[in-house]
Amino acid sequence: MKLPSPLPRPRERGVVLLFCLIILVVLLAGGVAVVRSMNASLFSAGNLAFKRDLVNRGEQAAQKVLTEFRTGGLAGATADIDSNQALNYSAKTLPTNARGIPQALLSTEAYGAVATTKIENAVDKVTIWYVIDRLCSDVGAAAALGPKGCVYAPLNTQVTGGSSQRAREDLPPPATLIYRLSVRVDGPRDTQVFLQSSFTKPQT
Incomplete structure (x- = not known):
């Protein structure tokens, strides 16, 4: 019995292999994009963590300043009349830039003309510059x-009727002056x- 001859096999053109290579390239590009996105997210998270840490470190300056006003060199009734460079204190308002940051904090040279003390941590490489x-x-x-030359905290019992300008000029100034602490970390x-x-000024 004569068997039928097999049909000729079709020629392979490699279309499936081509599609597989294209899909692999797409998957590779997607994987690279995901890795880069993760790296950017980690970098942003790291910067936010650094910023939060520096904000917390800045509280050291506030604690030191309040101690100076309670029991240190700025605690006396007349201790705030004149500037004290050793305590980073200026008895008059310091010039600032357009964003309200004192010029003394923007450069080391300007800082040295107003203040001499800073808080340093050599291990963590953190430096706290501050002025009052x-x-x-x-x-x-x-x-x-008087009230024209200084800014005072308003009293709860202070009544200011009529013209605010007249009230500012006529009423006696309250007993509490306002001080400003500016910190650069x-x-x-x-x-x-x-x-x-x-x-x-805190009560002693």
Whole structure:
């Protein structure tokens, strides 16, 4: 019995292999994009962690300043009349840039002209620069400068009716002056944070 001859096999053109290679290239590009996205996310998260850490470190300056006002060189009734470079204190408002940051914090040279003390941590490579300025137009006793020359915290019992300008000129100034603490914290990877707060002299 004669068997039928087999049909000729079709020629292979490699279309399936071509599609597989294209799919592999697409998957490879997608994998690279995912890795780069993860690296960018980790970098951003690391920067945010550095910034949060530096904000927390800046509290050291606030604690030191409050101690100076309670029991240190700025605790006396007349201790705030004149500037004190050793305590980073200015008895009059320091010049600032357009964003309200004192010029003394923007460069080391300007800082040295106003203040001499800074908080350093050589192990963590963190440096805290800070200045305190009294919100007054000039040095001297606040009573002599009056409400036109200094900024005071308003009293809860203070009644200011009519013209606000007349009230500012006619009413006696409250007893609490406002001071401003400005802080610059430098950290690793050229991270830099500026902090600012206002306060009144704490009760001893």
